[in-house]
Amino acid sequence: MSKDFSDVTGLPDDLGIGDDLARAEQQLTVRVESRRYGKPMTIVEGFDDDSVDLPELASTLKRRLATGGTVEKKTHTIELQGDHTTRLPDVLRDEGFQVA
Numbered sequence: 809m810s811k812d813f814s815d816v817t818g819l820p821d822d823l824g825i826g827d828d829l830a831r832a833e834q835q836l837t838v839r840v841e842s843r844r845y846g847k848p849m850t851i852v853e854g855f856d857d858d859s860v861d862l863p864e865l866a867s868t869l870k871r872r873l874a875t876g877g878t879v880e881k882k883t884h885t886i887e888l889q890g891d892h893t894t895r896l897p898d899v900l901r902d903e904g905f906q907v908a
Contacts, residue, residue, distance in 0.1 A: 836900055837908045840891050848891040855884045862886060872899050
């Protein structure tokens, strides 16, 4: 058994509880921008720099919403093709995030 304990929870790091807490503490926002030729692009922002694996989360969101998208590493945002403002907040809450 590992003797490394989390500073936040006091529990062993092997449990991964700190990752869940990091997700729950983040306040994400979802907005839609109009891109080239008037196409909507849903932007998810508000991620901490290193606490979330953005490519993995983006892959999950794209699969659950059946859409394309990308991760913008410079701005720490996820961009999804189309307007997903009605379904995306529920999907993010299912993943353990707070959505404004």
